[in-house]
Amino acid sequence: xxxxxxxxxxxxxxxxxxxxxxxxxxxxxxxxxxxxxxxxxxxxxxxxxxxxxxxxxxxxxxxxxxxxxxxxxxxxxxxxxxxxxxxxxxxxxxxxxxxxxxxxxxxxxxxxxxxxxxxxxxxxxxxxxxxxxxxxxxxxxxxxxxxxxxxxxxxxxxxxxxxxxxxxxxxxxxxxxxxxxxxxxxxxxxxxxxxxxxxxxxxxxxxxxxxxxxxxxxxxxxxxxxxxxxxxxxxxxxxxxxxxxxxxxxxxxxxxxxxxxxxxxxxxxxxxxxxxxxxxxxxxxxxxxxxxxxxxxxxxxxxxxxxxxxxxxxxxxxxxxxxxxxxxxxxxxxxxxxxxxxxxxxxxxxxxxxxxxxxx
Ligand SMILES: Nc1ncnc2c1ncn2[C@@H]1O[C@H](COP(=O)(O)OP(=O)(O)OP(=O)(O)O)[C@@H](O)[C@H]1O
Ligand SMILES: [Mg+2]
Numbered sequence: 546x547x548x549x550x551x552x553x554x555x556x557x558x559x560x561x562x563x564x565x566x567x568x569x570x571x572x573x574x575x576x577x578x579x580x581x582x583x584x585x586x587x588x589x590x591x592x593x594x595x596x597x598x599x600x601x602x603x604x605x606x607x608x609x610x611x612x613x614x615x616x617x618x619x620x621x622x623x624x625x626x627x628x629x630x631x632x633x634x635x636x637x638x639x640x641x642x643x644x645x646x647x648x649x650x651x652x653x654x655x656x657x658x659x660x661x662x663x664x665x666x667x668x669x670x671x672x673x674x675x676x677x678x679x680x681x682x683x684x685x686x687x688x689x690x691x692x693x694x695x696x697x698x699x700x701x702x703x704x705x706x707x708x709x710x711x712x713x714x715x716x717x718x719x720x721x722x723x724x725x726x727x728x729x730x731x732x733x734x735x736x737x738x739x740x741x742x743x744x745x746x747x748x749x750x751x752x753x754x755x756x757x758x759x760x761x762x763x764x765x766x767x768x769x770x771x772x773x774x775x776x777x778x779x780x781x782x783x784x785x786x787x788x789x790x791x792x793x794x795x796x797x798x799x800x801x802x803x804x805x806x807x808x809x810x811x812x813x814x815x816x817x818x819x820x821x822x823x824x825x826x827x828x829x830x831x832x833x834x835x836x837x838x839x840x841x842x843x844x845x846x847x848x849x850x851x852x853x854x855x856x857x858x859x860x861x862x863x864x865x866x867x868x869x870x871x872x873x874x875x876x877x878x879x880x881x882x883x884x885x886x887x888x889x890x891x892x893x894x895x896x897x898x899x900x901x902x903x904x905x
Contacts, residue, residue: 546732546815546876546877546878547878547900547901547902548575548578548579548786548878548897548900548901549579549582549901550876551578551786551814551815551876552575552686552782552784552814554782555686555782555783555784555814556679556685556686556687556688556782556783557675557679557686557687557777557780557782557784558572558575558686558687558688558689558783558784558786558814559688559689559692559778559783559784559785559786560572560575560688560689560691560786560788560817561691561785561788561802562788562789562795562798562799562802563786563789563795563798563799564693565767565790566749566788566789566790566819566820567817567819567820567880567887568690568691568788568792568796569590569591569594569597569888570590570597570892570893571688571755571788571817571819571880571896571900572588572589572590572689572749573590573593573597573601573624573690573893574590574687574887574896574897574900575588575688575786575892575897575900576588576622576624576686577615577617577890577897578611578893578897578900578901579620579685579686579688580613580617580620580621580622580710581620581897582617582620582747582901583618583620583837584682584685584686585619585620585621585623585683585684585685585686586621586622586623586685586686586687586688587610587623587624587625587627587684587686587687587688588622588623588624588687588688588689588690589621589624589625589627589671589674589675589678589687589689589690590603590624590625590626590627591626591627591691592626592689592692593626594886594888596886596888596889597887597888597889598626598678599625600888600889600890601613601683603624603625603626604622606802609623609625610623610624610625610678611623611624613890614671615890617690620883623684625674626815627671627674627690628866630640636747638870655683657726671689671691671692672689672774672778672789673770673774674681675687675774675777676770676773676774676777679777686850702840714746718741718789719849728879733855735754737859767831776813779812780812783811783812783830784796784812784814784815785812785813786808786813786815786816786817787799787802787803787812787816787817787821788816788817788819789816789817789818789868790820791818791820791821791822791861791864791865792861792864793860793863793864794865796865796867796868799816799868799903800867800868802817803872805872811818813875813877814876815876815877815878815885816868816872816875816876816877816878817877817878817879817880818868818877818878818901819877819880819903820880820881820882821859821861821865821880822854822857822861822879822881822882823858823881823882823883824851824854824855824857824858826892832848832851835847835848835851836848838841842863845892863881865877865879878899879899880896880900881899882900883895883896887888
């Protein structure tokens with residue numbers, strides 16, 4: 546099965562999966578492959594490795610799409626980098642004057658709710674941008690990379706988390722000006738904010754309460770918009786591609802995620818198993834030659850080493866089989882572990898021999 550067939554009638558492709566399995570690389574490869582097949586494609590990447598970003602012509606973050614230099618025939622490849630990794634926690638760690646203050650802030654209940662909502666909102670913003678680009682209609686296909694979350698499911702929860710935060714008591718209290726809100730929020734909260742103000746010189750409390758007051762005015766429009774984003778995600782022209790490694794734990798998560806997509810009625814289109822051990826497809830037919838070529842001693846050592854790799858490959862094969870059997874008639878594409886990191890257009894092309902090759 547090829548990604549070309551999977552995406553033939555699609556306008557949106559969302560690459561989801563657990564951390565480090567190759568979501569960013571796969572999204573970029575799929576976008577390049579579809580561009581090479583005559584489409585006008587934009588890929589929204591999240592925290593690409595510096596070298597990959599460089600070869601996509603993305604020297605820095607920005608909320609604008611850029612045309613990727615390269616020959617895509619009649620097609621065009623555009624890329625955009627979304628700033629999603631910057632969490633509140635990092636900010637606190639940078640600005641806290643000492644460990645005590647840092648721990649006080651990080652452990653604060655209000656802070657936790659706030660930062661969860663903001664982290665969720667970054668994931669949400671990615672989808673928001675997707676919606677905006679889809680509305681503008683300038684591209685044939687939009688490919689969305691998803692943020693590296695510990696749990697792939699977090700991503701789908703983002704809009705819900707954000708709206709439940711808007712409804713929450715903490716949020717309401719933030720919109721109460723000044724000390725009054727703080728008193729209700731409980732002891733310690735004021736301390737946290739005054740420590741932060743001392744550390745950063747920013748009256749965070751005032752800023753926040755202003756921010757939230759203006760934000761609460763937008764809450765209704767925001768919720769409506771969230772409904773429309775959800776409708777785009779559920780549309781039949783959208784394809785969710787599940788990216789996973791052949792590792793048993795990653796496959797478990799992929800299987801769970803697959804069920805979750807089906808339960809929520811989101812259009813699951815197929816799975817990509819990335820970095821499969823190339824030996825998973827090999828048999829032992831060439832072993833005889835090894836001893837012949839290398840002699841007894843070295844030959845035996847090499848064969849023993851090979852046997853270890855085969856064991857690992859067999860483990861991969863078992864988990865891939867397990868995934869295959871839960872996918873029903875939906876396609877599964879395997880991409881082997883390549884010799885090199887994938888960090889430029891040539892690397893993406895090598896990956897596409899598998900993603901776009903029939904019958905892999
Ligand atoms: N098939 C492959 N063969 C070799 N290297 C690969 C392959 N696929 C991905 N890589 C490398 O693995 C690393 C991680 O890939 P990538 O950044 O795409 O993962 P990710 O799922 O987006 O991670 P995160 O969850 O942190 O966002 C990169 O350095 C990439 O070049
Ligand atoms: Mg990534």
